[in-house]
Amino acid sequence: MKLMASDKTTCEIEPLQLERFLPYRLSVLSNTVSRAVAQLYEDRFDLKLPEWRVMAVLGRFPGRTASEIVETTAMDKVAISRAVKRLVDMGRVTVEGDPRDARRQRLSLSARGHAIYRQVVPLARSVEERLLATLSPADRDAIDRMLTRLTAAAGDLAAPVIPPAGE
Numbered sequence: 001m002k003l004m005a006s007d008k009t010t011c012e013i014e015p016l017q018l019e020r021f022l023p024y025r026l027s028v029l030s031n032t033v034s035r036a037v038a039q040l041y042e043d044r045f046d047l048k049l050p051e052w053r054v055m056a057v058l059g060r061f062p063g064r065t066a067s068e069i070v071e072t073t074a075m076d077k078v079a080i081s082r083a084v085k086r087l088v089d090m091g092r093v094t095v096e097g098d099p100r101d102a103r104r105q106r107l108s109l110s111a112r113g114h115a116i117y118r119q120v121v122p123l124a125r126s127v128e129e130r131l132l133a134t135l136s137p138a139d140r141d142a143i144d145r146m147l148t149r150l151t152a153a154a155g156d157l158a159a160p161v162i163p164p165a166g167e
Contacts, residue, residue, distance in 0.1 A: 055116065056121075059114070095107060
């Protein structure tokens with residue numbers, strides 16, 4: 001971190017340039033793309049973003065628990081819980097007890113949920129394709145590899161950093 005001395009008694013840190021700060025840029029990109037996809041399904045299917053994410057996970061991995069969906073999506077537990085409740089109330093998700101653990105509930109898309117899923121997936125893919133059309137095949141491969149590495153590195157950020165003695 002670069003310090004700027006404005007006078008002999010005061011030091012200010014250099015302002016953070018958000019437009020160059022990777023976490024901010026990734027967040028803006030994610031929010032922008034998520035909004036574009038959400039515009040395609042919110043009114044038409046009465047779905048909010050957390051609900052679509054739950055359905056997307058269950059479309060690929062039926063029988064997941066809410067906790068597993070939280071882990072998969074890295075979304076807030078309360079947001080996922082509310083989304084699951086609303087989807088169950090709307091008849092889009094079914095709940096079954098886990099035979100190995102009575103405290104856990106396994107979630108799956110209902111027939112109604114599958115019908116919506118089959119309609120939203122092509123819409124989501126079309127937004128992704130429009131975004132990726134700006135990249136060459138080599139750039140697509142490169143960004144996929146980079147995002148995989150960054151996602152793994154981000155998982156390590158939760159571990160506390162302990163500076164060496166004497167710093």
